[in-house]
Amino acid sequence: MTLYLMTFFLFLVGLYGATTKRDIIKIILAIGIMGYSVNLFLILIAYRSGAIYPILTKSLGKELMVDPLPQALVLTAIVIELGITALLASLAIRIFEKYKTFDITQVRRLKG
């Protein structure tokens, strides 16, 4: 329970960074932190006390293993996170070229 709450807290730290920071690089890092916390949460809910990793080896008999499904999901989620980082980084580089700044409050030709 406290572990879940700490993960949730990490998620909210990331959300705080993504909504309030002015620096584009900080926003990208904050999005990354949110991704980490979700991945950790998915693996936390998969853990079974006293269980081992879900890979058979010849020497092992029938032992309790952790839930493998969330691990498969997190593998996909990590790749997606890498994709969004790459895309955001390339957008940030182009924005820097055009505006000569990483300050989101000065990147403001649009009024929305």
Add this chain to the structure above:
Amino acid sequence: MITPYFVIIPLFAAFLIALIARKKENIAAGIALIVGIILCIMSIYSFVLLSGNEGAIYYHFSNWKAPITISLVLDYLSSFMLIIISVISLIAIFYSLQYLNHYTGKWQFFALFMLMITGMNGVALTGDFFNLFVFIEISLFSAYSLVAFGCEAEELEAAFKYAIVGAISSTLILFSVGILYSITSSLNMADVGRLLLNEKSKVIYLVYGMMIVGFGLKSALVPFHAWLPDAHPSAPAPISSMLSGVLIKVLGIYALIRVFFNVFGAPQIFLQIILILGIISMVVGGLMSLMQWDIKRLLGFSTVSQVGYIFLGIGLGTPLGILGAIFHLLNHSIFKALLFMNAGAVEYALDTRDMKQMGGLSKKLPITSTTSMIGSLSISGIPPFNGFFSKLIIIIACIQAGHPIYAGWAILISIITLAYYLKMQRFTFYGKQNFKKIFEKVPFTLKTSMIILAGLCVISSVLIIPGIKEVTLDKVTEVILDKTKYIEYIKPLILGGR
């Protein structure tokens, strides 16, 4: 079994374009056009096919049975969304054949377009929560790149804002999927719906909240709408019409309907929230549109307002309200695509989007002017066109459900809609001529696409005639309201093998 091909064909096309058509732009365009036609035929055929299959076709991947693997569910609602996606995207592909003359990187455009269709088709078909998340990401990633396609400063800025908002909302959705997995130990939507029937924990409200915020951000409900008026106008015109016409509907509205009606069983708290937010977005979007001078920004805010109508219909929760919402969803995708294409044609001819520098275009661009008039009249709800009927149904549904005040708001905003579209017509196509010269005539494919969509504005009103309504729109409404049928099919297969 045609179900998986809706994803496989555009995906294959995208990879093929990236492999063989990198230097040959005409081949890329040709592949995209062929795929568009194939998907269009397949989606209409799928709707016909359903009547012989008791209204639902299930497909399981990798030769396993449902909760173990991912299942695709093709029912009337999915098929309806597939038709909207493929028809609008076919017209948008045709439109962009000549619209892209002024852009570089055609093959990237068509490859990303194919990936966007892949993502949306995947979302419309999937019956699995995590798979929903993956396909949302595919279509969003291509949407970010296509918004920034012109590589101008404003476009990059809009794409960055869109990407940040999209990343936050996707992370929220993934978190809520994790919580759902923890309390049910399943990812299949039907299975989760079945297990939640006798689940009374409070954590489900956290899931509701996260899902409403997550999908609300994608469908631009009002407290979460700030990205839309930047992102949609910045894209090239065919992409604007895809984003406003189809993407927000599939990723936002369709996903919300599927998750909350078919899986969670339309909880009352959800309906209340959606109803209130829908009315707020209707009003705010309408009032903001009145103040715009950029023609595409005006259309962007108008989208916020019309999405509010759709959510008003859904939030009522009655069969009539949902019928109106579904019909308005279809109509809005047609006329908003048309209006964005008109704006694109004007931009193509004049190289500006400022309405103060236009005026008197009706003589120079007669087809654009006429079709734009049809689109404007449809969206503001003038009788012979489709927008009138869907708005009328929503208003009647409001009164029937005992909310005459909401009906009043809907009528008021409808008048405001007429006002700002008349303003758009007055300053763009009629009145004093303010532009210096027309750079270029509107090319053939642009004209043709606009004429087809204008025709559809009239034709789609046919769907409401008794007799046709029963076999089309009513079937879709039934799927939304019938939770038991959606979750039923999973029962005999629990933990089955091959």
Add this chain to the structure above:
Amino acid sequence: MPVEIWLHFILGFMIIGAIAALEIKDVLSAIIAVGIVGLGLSVAFLFLQAPDLALVQFVFEILCMIILIRAFTHRKEHKIDLKSNVVLVAIAVVILSVVFVLGIFAFKELPSFGKPIARIAERYLTKGPQETGSANIVTSIILDYRAYDTLGEITVLFTSILGAFTILRVIGRKQRR
């Protein structure tokens, strides 16, 4: 020591690292701080019996750090002593604290740590190796039972690379006449 205590320790470390990354003024230090959070995550995966993920997270973190450092730190003009808007920070802190308090009530209802329901998991664990022939059950899930997700995953990667390539074109529009 039991796993829980180690995990509390690592998570605390990650939270501190995350806050540091968001508040540090220097770009390079901020990126490295996030890198440390990611490596902490990798260690946490090891404790939670997910060696696949620990490996992927580890190499992913290295690649991400290289990309971010090379992309952002050689821009000399960039200064990062930006103050956030005080009102915005106050609003965000209030809203997020409310969400956190609501979260305390909600997370109580989840199955407690170490005791998941694992309904479908049993099926994968007992029959997976025989049915797919793969000793690594995570691999058998991502490439056999749920291979469609993996197709989606490589498509996401493909899209983001194509998108980055599209965005990094220098000239987006041809000159108008």
Add this chain to the structure above:
Amino acid sequence: MNEEKGMTIIVKTITRFTVWLIFLYGLYIIIHGHLTPGGGFAGGVIISLSFVHLTLAYGKDFFLKRHKISTLHNIEAGGALAFVIIGILGIAWTGSFLANFISTGKLFTLKSAGVIPLLNIAIGAKAGTALYLVFYYLVTHRSFIQKSESEGEIK
């Protein structure tokens, strides 16, 4: 760090030995994905890291003298296409997309698990080249575009 010429002679000499180790480790991870931890994606990232290593040590032009960037693009799209084609072959054999249509073989041997190793190799080829391409475009953005414009690669 000089982008054009790379690092000092010491770094270059050590790189010459280590880069092969990294590359082979990545290959091992990909091929043994169904037996040990790791798989196509992890191995692909490691392979791309070996390319990144080369680029950092020798400067960005070193790698491209040997392999044209379009080859990497072809491998990337080809890997993705191979995944889809294996899936479609599943339809042809068993009637279900992405089905495991090769016999699963004996557990714990390299030649087991049907199509899983093939899919791992496809993912590895795709991820390895794709991630290197991302690194390459982001880091050498400006000069790459100018160079390829003069060669007429981007119109």
